[in-house]
Amino acid sequence: MKDTPLSNCERDFLLKAIEEKKRLDGRQTYDYRKIKISFGTDYGCCFVDLGQTRVMAQVSCELVAPKENRPNEGIMFFNIELSPMASPGFEQGRQSELSVKLNRQLERCLRNSKCIDTESLCVVSGEKVWQIRVDVHTLNNDGNLMDAASIAAITALCHFRRPDVSTQGQEVTVYSPEERDPIPLSIYHMPISVSFAFFQQGTYLLVDPCEREERVMDGLLVIAMNKHREICSIQSSGGIMLLKEQVMRCSKIAGVKVSEITELINEALLNDRKARKAGGKCGFAESMPQERITALKKDETPVEMTDVTETANGIIQKGEAAPQTVPSPVVPVPGVGQVGQGLQNSWGLEDDDEDDYEEEKNDNSGDEQVEEVTKMDVGEGDVVEISDSEEEEVVILNPEVPEKPKNTGSKSHQKGAAASKKRQKK
């Protein structure tokens, strides 16, 4: 599926509007769209709506062996999944340029800034550490996936609770959430990225570009910062040349925005904690809007089952009789199963040739799945030379009793046929 191409008149309209300081949705130059943060039922699941852009982040943890050069530290793994649901241009499985860029930016923002204390994730030094995995799924792309993803990731990490562990020497006990309350991760600070889109070679600047604005922008500057005004990462892409005053101005704007967003995140986390303590139901189901024409909710409904027994009996009476059951398989030797008696061998091989293939059959019967059985007419267990070579003496290791019907698949038959052909040629 391909994304609809942008027409020239749309592009000209957008650029002209930006020159006149007007945006499509009526925002000001430095305004963010409405941010809504909600949480899922289990810890570590967070939904972020940035205007129409929607992403979901899920944090999970697992006990693994640590990296060799860092035996005391836990492992953080980030993955932004550009789902085909978010945009028709995203394809499943293909690592597009945008996907690589977003993943790299999120890693730099969260991993390199050391916002999570990885040493606290160590359980047994050098052997067992926690691997924290953050999966961000994009649900709808209306521009600025980077900011939405970074807010979702850090909020989900703050929301997540990992299972409690205790170590006694070399033994590690992991407690389930019912036994002991899970504990939150230790987070030093919350880096959040803010995106600035530049137009007309850096003349005009917009914060939080929507999808249309992203299509016509010349370059993008992403600044990741925390509320203490510490810059965690800066990335400028698109090849635009910025003056240092512009970059300074952007970082000041970013500082203001980040503190607002951090306040919003903390408020959302607090509300969720209160709701969970009060025992209320929380999750995606609760965040569904109620009084809307496009939504409908129904309570737990019992189902009428009074007529079921009569109808079911009627169906069985009208149905066919059960098929003939097959006799269950017999196990003559361990590793060999036999169903039925098999048929007479109709390959026309001579009796003494068949003895040579006993060894091959013995080897094969263990490996093969026995479905059909063929009976081999074998003569006495005579020792016959298999090859014409006079250098070695052929020793037969496990001569089978010939009266027992042999279990063979088609493989050894074919081998027999091929070998018998060889003999005939000789």
Place this chain on the structure above:
Amino acid sequence: MTPSACDKSAFSTMEVCGSLTVSLREFGCEQSLLSRPDGSASFVQGDTSVMAGVYGPAEVKVSKEIYDRATLEVLVQPKVGLPSVRERSQEQCVRETCEASLLLTLHPRSSLTLILQVLHDDGSLLSCCLNAACMALMDAGLPMSCLFCGVTCAISTDGQIITDPTAAQEKESRALMTFAIDSAKHSVLMSSTKGSFSVHEVSGLMTGKKECAPFQTNKTVNAKPKRPDVTNRLH
């Protein structure tokens, strides 16, 4: 097996089921919640929630093109990790159900893409996916011959039948079945089963599920009271 033996054993199994009140968990649905996809819906059954997005009819790759009908592609995205074999089998079940109810011949050489994102799994995941898929296809305005709904049933170790089981109930069941039932004739479009069970249990369950189906299809029609063009297209 003689017919009389069938009757007796059927009666004994069904007695257990008849005395229970079977109920569906609280369910809810929202449509048109995403702006990019042509049709989108989210379906919630208790705590299990699935979001579906539909794109189509759109351009199709020449390698996947079918000359007389649309190519339907279904993608199931799990919450954690990459899609694996389990997601592939769920995709197969959903795709077969959709192909049975969509009028694909109206859009030859086009592609329809249905993406399902698992938001939370608390049991009955496949039926939640089916329901979300149906709602999303309706929201996209794709022509369908009938609506369909999914119902999951579990048979516990002592023969009790539980409809719409939670994850804990699913774990302790000895058999788990999911059926897709259409709205026109209440016939079974697709069934996916796991575990061991007898013929009588299955027939009892299917009849029971057909009772559940009207509840779910009524809900699907109610969810969009102001879209007469879609409802007209269904008949």
